Amino acid sequence: MxxxxxxxxxxxxxxxxCIHSGxxxxxxxxxxxxxxxxxxxxxxxxxPRMSAGDGDGAETxxxxxxxxxxxxxxxxxxxxxxxxxxxxxxxxYLVMEYVSGRTLxxxxxxxxxxxxxxxxxxxxAVAQAAHSLHRQNTVHLDLKPANVLIRSDGSAxxxxxxxxxxxxxxxxxxEELRKAVGSxxxxxxxxxxxxxxxxxxxxxxxxxxxxELATGTLPFGAPQTPGGLRQRLWMDPPPPRKxxxxxxxxxxxxILCCLDPKAAKRxxxxxxxxxxxxxxxxxxxTALGHNTAGTGFGTHFKRWLKATGMHxxxxxxxxxxxxxxxxxxxxxxxxxxxxxxxxxxxQAVAQSLGTRPGVxxxxxxxxxxxxxxxxxxxxxxxxxxxxxxxxxxxxxxxxDMSGHQTSYHVLESGDVAQAxxxxxxxxxxxxxxxxxxxxxxKMQRFANTVPIKVAIDAPCTVILVKQAxxxxxxxxxxxxxxxxxxxxxxxxx
Numbered sequence: 001m002x003x004x005x006x007x008x009x010x011x012x013x014x015x016x017x018c019i020h021s022g023x024x025x026x027x028x029x030x031x032x033x034x035x036x037x038x039x040x041x042x043x044x045x046x047x048p049r050m051s052a053g054d055g056d057g058a059e060t061x062x063x064x065x066x067x068x069x070x071x072x073x074x075x076x077x078x079x080x081x082x083x084x085x086x087x088x089x090x091x092x093y094l095v096m097e098y099v100s101g102r103t104l105x106x107x108x109x110x111x112x113x114x115x116x117x118x119x120x121x122x123x124x125a126v127a128q129a130a131h132s133l134h135r136q137n138t139v140h141l142d143l144k145p146a147n148v149l150i151r152s153d154g155s156a157x158x159x160x161x162x163x164x165x166x167x168x169x170x171x172x173x174x175e176e177l178r179k180a181v182g183s184x185x186x187x188x189x190x191x192x193x194x195x196x197x198x199x200x201x202x203x204x205x206x207x208x209x210x211x212e213l214a215t216g217t218l219p220f221g222a223p224q225t226p227g228g229l230r231q232r233l234w235m236d237p238p239p240p241r242k243x244x245x246x247x248x249x250x251x252x253x254x255i256l257c258c259l260d261p262k263a264a265k266r267x268x269x270x271x272x273x274x275x276x277x278x279x280x281x282x283x284x285x286t287a288l289g290h291n292t293a294g295t296g297f298g299t300h301f302k303r304w305l306k307a308t309g310m311h312x313x314x315x316x317x318x319x320x321x322x323x324x325x326x327x328x329x330x331x332x333x334x335x336x337x338x339x340x341x342x343x344x345x346x347q348a349v350a351q352s353l354g355t356r357p358g359v360x361x362x363x364x365x366x367x368x369x370x371x372x373x374x375x376x377x378x379x380x381x382x383x384x385x386x387x388x389x390x391x392x393x394x395x396x397x398x399x400d401m402s403g404h405q406t407s408y409h410v411l412e413s414g415d416v417a418q419a420x421x422x423x424x425x426x427x428x429x430x431x432x433x434x435x436x437x438x439x440x441x442k443m444q445r446f447a448n449t450v451p452i453k454v455a456i457d458a459p460c461t462v463i464l465v466k467q468a469x470x471x472x473x474x475x476x477x478x479x480x481x482x483x484x485x486x487x488x489x490x491x492x493x
Contacts, residue, residue, distance in 0.1 A: 004047070009033055011086055013045060013095060024060060024162070025049055029098060043083060044098035047091070059181070062172050063162030064092050069169055070161045071096065074136055078129035078157055099157045104145035107213060113244070116251045119213045120277040125156040126206055127274035131428055133158060134199040134270060134318040137167040141196060143205035144186045145212070165197045167317045185222040189233045189261050192226075199318040200263040203273055207258025207266075214251060215243040219259060233261055234303030236295040245292075250280045253289030261303070268325035268358050271428035272405070275327060275360065278427065282407035325358040326430030331420050331454070332365045332395055333435055334388070340467045341435045342395060348465045349433050350399055360405045363392045364423060366416040385410045417453035425459050436464035 003026055008015045013030040020027040030045045032038060048064045071082040071094065081097040107114050107122065114122070126148050133140055140147075142163040149157040163181055165171050173181050174196055182191050188204035211219040219237030223229050237259060240252045254276050260266050267273040276283050283289075330349050332342070353359055365388055392408040399406075413419035424432055434451045455462040 042098040043095055046094045066172050067162040070164050070166050076132050078132045099149055101149040101151040104148040116248050123210050124274045124277035127270045129156040129158050130202045131270035137317055137319050139165050139197055139199050140202050142182055143202050144183050185218045192229045200266045203258050203266050207255055210255045214240045233307040238294050239292050242292045249285045249289035250283040253283055253285050256288045269322050275427055327360045328431045329362045329429040330433040344467050345435050345465045357403050362407050363396055364409045366411045366419045417450045420454050421457055430460050432462045434464055436466035
């Protein structure tokens, strides 16, 4: 279809201007011709380019149908709102919310590379947006800088769902084209061999963007042949710190974990990735983060031999995959709590971890601001936080953490319940464990205590754990139990 001119009208919409003209589509700012239909936000119209004799015509048509289908079922702040669509028999178009902001490509085009903190901030927002998508059983499968919009508030909006897959709808691209579909530089290994619908494919794409933001180069180049694409089934890119030595080891650890050829070795969910990017001081640095030499020829050759017969298994529903590897938060109080309650809380967490391999555990405590206001060295912020972090580590030490990531967080706030709620929401926590008897069961019947407030307003399941046995009996069963907390420290929780 020819490019539309300003003031042209189409199905009740008036064209304002063309804001993007790409190989696959034209995008226009539009508004309803009749003002009575004003939705209250600016609109954009996307019209696919389907010229006669276009070799990619089949893919363009199917992509339009996929995007039309998926955009109608997506919701939330990380996708444009769907408004209307035209059919293929007349003029195909999609009208959606116009979101202002800069694409991630803006940061790649700047003369200087962003620092590690900026890279982490940007890609944590992308991971959060991808997690929102995966919770709706949709995998984007074409994440790249041009398809990620960063708003002025730092949040990310994902664009262009023409290659996406929703697990609850037929995968039209897989049925019609039967080939690897995606942008060559960002496509995941399992996509190369035709497996679609794995949310960890989006994590791989975010890893490519992390690598490019950090180094200024693409980890696998932009191959155009099937043979070139298949190399990522066995090859590792050069370590980012080999190209940019000033990068911190924790960032390289995160990047290379995202880019593992095997999906099972990547982050189990985008929420886990966002968590590490937001808490770099909690990242466990392994050989991935330390290595600056790269993977040797021998290792690559062995992987190549295995890759010749490699078969990727389809993943479960994205939402189900997220439920299998949740982020669990345990709120550890340190005043008005018995050792028996702390023991019972730990036992409850241990049982939950034992049934969920790959779960991440976040141990959280909240201290009041006046505990870090003193200028003396003993009561300095660093000293106080370190003391509470050590207490958290001591509490978790008896837990079997094999196969689990654990992190420890000391929050500072005058409103303990709100601090816990903010943490749970911002880090996509799926389950919260709290001690039910923090202030006494009788008081909780008449007052909104911290556990009750959290249980009422939490965005996820909350389990309130109360002491099941007298402390004397617990001591007989667990002789190794030691008092964990310094009760001389004042705190509201």
